[in-house]
Amino acid sequence: MSAAPDHRPRMADLPLGERIAKAMPVLLVPILLVLGFLAIGNPSSWLTLTVSGLAMGMMIFIMASGLTLVFGLMDVINFGHGAFISVGAFVGISVVLALAEWAQAPSLLLNLGVVLLAVLAAMAITGMLGWAFERVIVKPVYGAHLKQILVTVGGLIVIEQLIHVIWGPDEIFFARPEMLKGAVTFWGAALEKYRLLAVAIGLVLFVVMRLVFRRTRIGLIVRAGVENGEMVEALGYRLRLVFIGVFIAGSALAGLGGVMWGLYQEVITAGMGEEMMILVFIVVIIGGLGSVEGAFIGALLVGLLQNYIAFLEPKLALISNIALLTAILMWRPQGMMPVVKAK
Amino acid sequence: MLMRLISGDRPRSRILTLVLLAIFLGLLFAPFLFPGVRALETAARISIFILLAASYDLLLGYTGVVSFAHTMFFGMGAYGVGLASQHMGRGFGPLILGSLAAAVLAAALAFIIALFSLRVRAIFFAMITLAVASAVAVLVSQLSSITGGEDGFTFQIPRALGPANRMGEVMGVNITGKILNYYVVFFISLALFFVLLRIVNSPFGTVLKAIRENDFRAEAIGYRVVRYRTIATCISAAMAALAGSLFALWLRYVGPETTLSFEIMLDLLLMVVIGGMGTIWGAAIGATVMVLAQTYLQDLMGSAADATMAIPMLSRLLDPDRWLLWLGVLFILSVYFFPSGIVGRLRGGR
Numbered sequence: 001m002s003a004a005p006d007h008r009p010r011m012a013d014l015p016l017g018e019r020i021a022k023a024m025p026v027l028l029v030p031i032l033l034v035l036g037f038l039a040i041g042n043p044s045s046w047l048t049l050t051v052s053g054l055a056m057g058m059m060i061f062i063m064a065s066g067l068t069l070v071f072g073l074m075d076v077i078n079f080g081h082g083a084f085i086s087v088g089a090f091v092g093i094s095v096v097l098a099l100a101e102w103a104q105a106p107s108l109l110l111n112l113g114v115v116l117l118a119v120l121a122a123m124a125i126t127g128m129l130g131w132a133f134e135r136v137i138v139k140p141v142y143g144a145h146l147k148q149i150l151v152t153v154g155g156l157i158v159i160e161q162l163i164h165v166i167w168g169p170d171e172i173f174f175a176r177p178e179m180l181k182g183a184v185t186f187w188g189a190a191l192e193k194y195r196l197l198a199v200a201i202g203l204v205l206f207v208v209m210r211l212v213f214r215r216t217r218i219g220l221i222v223r224a225g226v227e228n229g230e231m232v233e234a235l236g237y238r239l240r241l242v243f244i245g246v247f248i249a250g251s252a253l254a255g256l257g258g259v260m261w262g263l264y265q266e267v268i269t270a271g272m273g274e275e276m277m278i279l280v281f282i283v284v285i286i287g288g289l290g291s292v293e294g295a296f297i298g299a300l301l302v303g304l305l306q307n308y309i310a311f312l313e314p315k316l317a318l319i320s321n322i323a324l325l326t327a328i329l330m331w332r333p334q335g336m337m338p339v340v341k342a343k
Numbered sequence: 344m345l346m347r348l349i350s351g352d353r354p355r356s357r358i359l360t361l362v363l364l365a366i367f368l369g370l371l372f373a374p375f376l377f378p379g380v381r382a383l384e385t386a387a388r389i390s391i392f393i394l395l396a397a398s399y400d401l402l403l404g405y406t407g408v409v410s411f412a413h414t415m416f417f418g419m420g421a422y423g424v425g426l427a428s429q430h431m432g433r434g435f436g437p438l439i440l441g442s443l444a445a446a447v448l449a450a451a452l453a454f455i456i457a458l459f460s461l462r463v464r465a466i467f468f469a470m471i472t473l474a475v476a477s478a479v480a481v482l483v484s485q486l487s488s489i490t491g492g493e494d495g496f497t498f499q500i501p502r503a504l505g506p507a508n509r510m511g512e513v514m515g516v517n518i519t520g521k522i523l524n525y526y527v528v529f530f531i532s533l534a535l536f537f538v539l540l541r542i543v544n545s546p547f548g549t550v551l552k553a554i555r556e557n558d559f560r561a562e563a564i565g566y567r568v569v570r571y572r573t574i575a576t577c578i579s580a581a582m583a584a585l586a587g588s589l590f591a592l593w594l595r596y597v598g599p600e601t602t603l604s605f606e607i608m609l610d611l612l613l614m615v616v617i618g619g620m621g622t623i624w625g626a627a628i629g630a631t632v633m634v635l636a637q638t639y640l641q642d643l644m645g646s647a648a649d650a651t652m653a654i655p656m657l658s659r660l661l662d663p664d665r666w667l668l669w670l671g672v673l674f675i676l677s678v679y680f681f682p683s684g685i686v687g688r689l690r691g692g693r
Contacts (some may be wrong), residue, residue, distance in 0.1 A: 006380045077466055119486070140679060147678055149469050149618065154675035157609065161668030165660055274605070278477045281470040318485060322478050329459050 066250020495598020
């Protein structure tokens with residue numbers, strides 16, 4: 001009879017250092033908040049800047065989440081994603097302008113109704129557009145990155161130009177709905193109402209997405225598909241259908257982000273999607289391709305950093321994002337929370 | 344001799360040879376064949392864009408890496424020459440120094456970008472170059488005290504290359520410094536074009552093609568994929584910067600609109616795709632076709648838009664400002680249906 005081997009398994013926690021390293025991406029946001037507070041020194045300006053940074057971050061996250069999932073699921077990099085942002089903004093703002101009476105009425109209910117209608121219209125249109133885009137532009141070039149990039153850039157240009165054809169070549173200026181103008185004062189800090197709304201929408205959306213991914217069957221399939229698509233298909237799921245669903249949802253989210261960004265800026269141009277795509281790409285890369293949580297943290301970092309730097313040293317704001325990207329990639333070459341492996 | 348000049352990379356199609364010869368002779372004798380300022384302007388643009396497209400093809404066609412920062416390097420060359428001439432006075436010294444410094448700087452920047460992105464996966468490169476290029480474009484238009492902002496700035500080039508320098512008459516054409524300038528641009532472009540041809544037909548170029556076809560296998564055979572891709576990126580950036588220097592020399596002006604805009608990047612993509620990815624000859628044909636189309640077809644669109652004034656949507660679609668729309672459609676169609684471009688077609692559908 002052989003005796004049990006002579007070792008005692010121990011239940012040991014990871015050392016503190018490793019646990020911190022694991023949680024580091026999540027800790028970066030509070031660290032940045034504290035650093036910002038120390039650098040700015042004035043609590044009320046800090047609060048104002050933080051809220052606007054968070055609002056910006058939430059909007060970027062909404063636009064970026066779809067892109068990162070699409071890449072994770074099917075290894076498709078969609079440079080045309082920016083076009084959905086622009087189209088969403090134009091559709092949504094057209095609704096706001098068409099319902100000008102509601103928008104100007106000093107009633108919160110009517111105002112929010114206008115925003116809701118604008119958002120729904122934008123999401124419906126961009127969702128359908130996303131479906132068509134997947135069919136016509138992306139489908140024929142699966143598996144070929146080079147062609148994907150080329151073709152989706154072509155798609156971006158065509159959609160952007162069609163916006164010019166439909167809505168005219170000029171940018172459109174407009175006013176936000178009545179009750180969303182102005183700011184509330186809180187501890188001596190002026191917080192724009194609309195920014196608070198944007199933060200709220202972003203937070204709700206993130207929580208809902210997390211619930212869907214962690215608690216539902218479809219979320220499970222999507223997450224599994226991102227990690228190892230072939231295995232999920234071998235288990236009998238039709239990943240292509242899932243993928244088309246995610247593509248449509250991601251496009252609709254880009255449309256939502258577009259409306260929100262348009263309302264934030266109070267001006268829309270056909271090129272706005274292209275401009276936002278730069279930030280979206282930065283967020284997706286530093287978050288780690290395929291990771292929704294990573295994109296969320298990345299978006300908050302980008303938003304906060306840009307607002308703090310713009311206040312502290314306006315000239316540096318232009319390159320703050322590139323600096324952030326460089327720093328993160330030096331620290332973690334795959335991004336903060338890479339999910340996509342071996343593809 | 345000729346074979347050595349083109350590095351043994353023959354066009355391999357009779358029509359292709361004829362077209363290339365026509366382009367070459369047309370550009371060589373442009374001041375005599377096509378009199379007029381606009382024709383000369385177009386010829387110079389073609390020469391420069393052939394070089395630029397060829398340098399981009401080294402990256403896109405031979406290495407299989409998509410970069411959106413090629414106009415950034417192009418702009419670096421242009422601003423290098425512009426700034427050097429502005430601060431050091433007119434003369435050949437600043438021109439040479441400016442363009443060489445810009446080329447070195449461009450290669451260094453390309454090296455840094457490549458280090459960050461190519462190391463992980465090639466697809467990062469496309470996204471990061473896009474981000475960096477747009478940041479640089481914004482930076483250039485913001486730092487107006489140095490770069491002249493959105494307006495850019497003009498500068499003076501040596502008197503010998505200016506229109507005031509008259510050197511007599513040949514075949515009924517007044518030879519001015521402007522024509523001399525054209526030949527400087529043309530011959531430098533031609534020489535650099537042959538250098539690129541040499542590079543892609545060297546063992547180094549063969550390795551690049553192997554990486555493009557199957558990077559995993561190339562790595563397994565023992566070639567350091569990242570190193571080769573990085574070197575190709577640096578060479579292509581330096582070449583783009585030199586093309587930018589020539590462009591600035593020709594225009595005697597630099598500005599973000601002419602060197603850094605995303606539209607030029609798109610033109611460049613289209614030149615390479617239409618001409619045929621993975622052949623330097625394709626870049627030459629693509630650049631010629633695109634520049635000609637841009638110069639002369641946009642007028643045609645304008646008159647078409649006027650003619651269809653009565654039909655509301657159609658005339659808007661045909662507006663010359665919507666030139667990019669048709670470019671985009673053409674681009675998608677050519678990626679789908681002519682991935683090997685004009686050259687691939689002429690060589691017999693390969």
